[in-house]
Amino acid sequence: MRKVSRSALVPYSALQMYALVEDVLTYPEFLPWCTGSTLHSKDSETIEASLELQSSGIKKTFRTRNSLQPGVAMGIALVGGPFAHLAGRWRFEQLGDDGSKVSLEMEFEFENRVTDALFGHYFEETCNSLIDSFTQRAHAIYG
Incomplete structure (x- = not known):
């Protein structure tokens, strides 16, 4: 299983x-690997969406259901x-008036070795x- 943990002060x-x-829905506008996105459902507590990613001419789509805590956290399942x-x-995490700390933790494992290799x-x-x-x-949108 691969794990990624990143954070930044912004x-x-x-x-x-x-x-x-x-x-x-805006991901394809600024994430070069994202060639498509579909919003399946959204309410005050969850959002369910699919993202299409492409590498070496091969496309894969995955769907997640994310738990929402506006301005605080988003869980990905x-x-x-x-x-x-x-x-x-x-x-x-809001850090006074000067900005915030953004953190992302991900863990994933592909379903087979061929997909993992690709x-x-x-x-x-x-x-x-x-x-x-x-x-x-954020810089492009908020200045």
Whole structure:
């Protein structure tokens, strides 16, 4: 099983960063690996969505159900896709008026060795770069 744990201090509020992570329909606009996103359902407590990712001309789609704590946290749970296991958590901690701390913890295992050989390292690197990608998106949106 692969695990990723990243955090960063950013000059944006916890609510601003949370809003970007929650807005899955915009992911293809700024995440180069994300070629599509579909929102299946959303209410005040959960959001269920699918993301399509592409590497070396091969596309894979996975679906998650995420538990929502606006401005605080978002839990990630696998519904379906090429994983035997996928779970994670975003955390957003306000640090006074100067910004916030954003953290991401992910663990995943692909369903078979072929998929892991094709996507494992790529998906791990993608997870490692997510906070940077969302920080760049925040700069583009919020200035």
